Amino acid sequence: MPRRxxxxxxxxxxxxxxxxxxxxxxxxxxxxxxxxxxxxLQMRKSSLFGLFGSKQELQLATLEAAIEQFRAEVWxxxxxxxxxxxRLLALSDSWLAYHERxxxxxxxxxxxxxxxxDAQPGPLRDAVADCMDGWLxxxxxxxxxxxxxxxxxxxxxxxxxAFQLNALAAAAxxxxxxxxxxxxFARARRSMRRALGARAT
Amino acid sequence: MPRRxxxxxxxxxxxxxxxxxxxxxxxxxxxxxxxxxxxxLQMRKSSLFGLFGSKQELQLATLEAAIEQFRAEVWxxxxxxxxxxxRLLALSDSWLAYHERxxxxxxxxxxxxxxxxDAQPGPLRDAVADCMDGWLxxxxxxxxxxxxxxxxxxxxxxxxxAFQLNALAAAAxxxxxxxxxxxxFARARRSMRRALGARAT
DNA sequence: TCCTTTATCGGACGATCGTACGGTATCATT
DNA sequence: AATGATACCGTACGATCGTCCGATAAAGGA
Numbered sequence: 001m002p003r004r005x006x007x008x009x010x011x012x013x014x015x016x017x018x019x020x021x022x023x024x025x026x027x028x029x030x031x032x033x034x035x036x037x038x039x040x041l042q043m044r045k046s047s048l049f050g051l052f053g054s055k056q057e058l059q060l061a062t063l064e065a066a067i068e069q070f071r072a073e074v075w076x077x078x079x080x081x082x083x084x085x086x087r088l089l090a091l092s093d094s095w096l097a098y099h100e101r102x103x104x105x106x107x108x109x110x111x112x113x114x115x116x117x118d119a120q121p122g123p124l125r126d127a128v129a130d131c132m133d134g135w136l137x138x139x140x141x142x143x144x145x146x147x148x149x150x151x152x153x154x155x156x157x158x159x160x161x162a163f164q165l166n167a168l169a170a171a172a173x174x175x176x177x178x179x180x181x182x183x184x185f186a187r188a189r190r191s192m193r194r195a196l197g198a199r200a201t
Numbered sequence: 202m203p204r205r206x207x208x209x210x211x212x213x214x215x216x217x218x219x220x221x222x223x224x225x226x227x228x229x230x231x232x233x234x235x236x237x238x239x240x241x242l243q244m245r246k247s248s249l250f251g252l253f254g255s256k257q258e259l260q261l262a263t264l265e266a267a268i269e270q271f272r273a274e275v276w277x278x279x280x281x282x283x284x285x286x287x288r289l290l291a292l293s294d295s296w297l298a299y300h301e302r303x304x305x306x307x308x309x310x311x312x313x314x315x316x317x318x319d320a321q322p323g324p325l326r327d328a329v330a331d332c333m334d335g336w337l338x339x340x341x342x343x344x345x346x347x348x349x350x351x352x353x354x355x356x357x358x359x360x361x362x363a364f365q366l367n368a369l370a371a372a373a374x375x376x377x378x379x380x381x382x383x384x385x386f387a388r389a390r391r392s393m394r395r396a397l398g399a400r401a402t
Numbered sequence: 403t404c405c406t407t408t409a410t411c412g413g414a415c416g417a418t419c420g421t422a423c424g425g426t427a428t429c430a431t432t
Numbered sequence: 433a434a435t436g437a438t439a440c441c442g443t444a445c446g447a448t449c450g451t452c453c454g455a456t457a458a459a460g461g462a
Contacts, residue, residue, distance in 0.1 A: 106320035118378035119307035171368030177319035
């Protein structure tokens with residue numbers, strides 16, 4: 001083998017996608033450049049290219065890595081709690097904290113990827129749509145559980161609430177990135193709590 | 202002069218930015234290419250370049266044109282109404298209708314530009330931030346008027362409601378672009394009406 | 403009618419992009 | 433110790449990018 005220990009390819013790929021997630025959160029998945037990314041990792045362009053076979057494969061792998069990080073850092077801390085409204089509130093806080101501490105330097109990855117590919121058919125768009133569908137489904141099911149438990153009003157449409165929570169968290173992320181004013185997180189927190197709280201009488 | 206009538210430069214620039222707004226809503230302002238844009242308009246690369254002097258100037262002009270179109274098509278139809286909650290409801294509908302009829306093929310331009318440049322310092326980021334600030338200010342003042350008129354609860358924080366409306370409209374746009382499911386507009390409409398309706402007791 | 407102005411064109415430049423291929427050095431196995 | 437597999441490197445390619453410059457041709461004023 002080369003200048004690395006055994007089973008290197010998987011670890012090298014993981015190291016690459018980890019760096020790629022950070023870069024792509026700033027410049028987008030299309031703005032990713034194999035050459036610049038290689039330079040950042042002290043590799044050669046051809047080495048990095050060989051690991052994925054094409055830029056598109058690198059983009060797909062980067063998206064997967066970003067989703068995995070999101071799941072670990074946002075959902076992970078609240079996964080152990082019992083389902084229901086309390087976990088939804090904790091999830092909202094965990095979600096906003098993830099953006100406020102700037103776990104990714106460029107803000108919400110899935111939102112960036114969505115905006116980037118939503119109008120351009122192809123494998124990337126399909127993969128992003130799957131991710132978004134999955135996440136909205138998670139939120140919707142959690143809301144439905146809270147409704148069933150009587151913790152949310154029965155007129156709360158789970159898909160609507162999921163849509164609202166996602167819209168507000170995303171807006172908090174790009175609103176903060178744009179204004180650098182941390183008050184947007186307080187605004188988003190109040191808004192998410194309101195989406196989970198009082199409803200029309 | 203060349204092969205056009207008098208005072209051509211301003212009209213040519215307008216024709217270019219009009220096409221550029223459409224393209225950029227799909228591929229982003231960074232994805233814009235002088236060559237492709239010129240081909241689309243049956244011009245030469247060097248002609249189009251000469252009209253703006255740099256790609257950055259083209260991007261700034263395109264952003265300005267997009268904002269102007271948004272103002273005309275979204276705010277325009279409701280500008281004549283008396284301020285207050287009724288105009289906010291009409292604005293919400295006008296806003297969603299703008300996205301639902303796909304006035305721009307790639308969805309909300311300002312959101313796309315925000316996500317694209319929010320983490321990359323420079324003139325584009327500054328211009329986008331100004332646009333977003335201005336629009337949120339318009340929304341906030343309109344909400345404040347409705348609160349003062351007693352049409353919205355006094356505990357409604359105008360900046361919070363503005364943030365919510367913008368988050369929901371943007372999410373409707375990219376949610377539809379991604380899923381092609383028009384039901385997201387109904388979801389967004391219910392959500393925006395709720396943001397403008399019942400509040401915590 | 404001539405001449406200045408100016409909008410557009412044709413062509414070229416250096417840089418950078420994704421991609422491809424053959425070489426090289428190391429590890430694992432025998 | 434010899435051998436085969438493999439992870440990485442060096443280099444090069446065609447394409448496309450933004451940018452620049454000189455030529456061209458039409459319009460307006462004299």
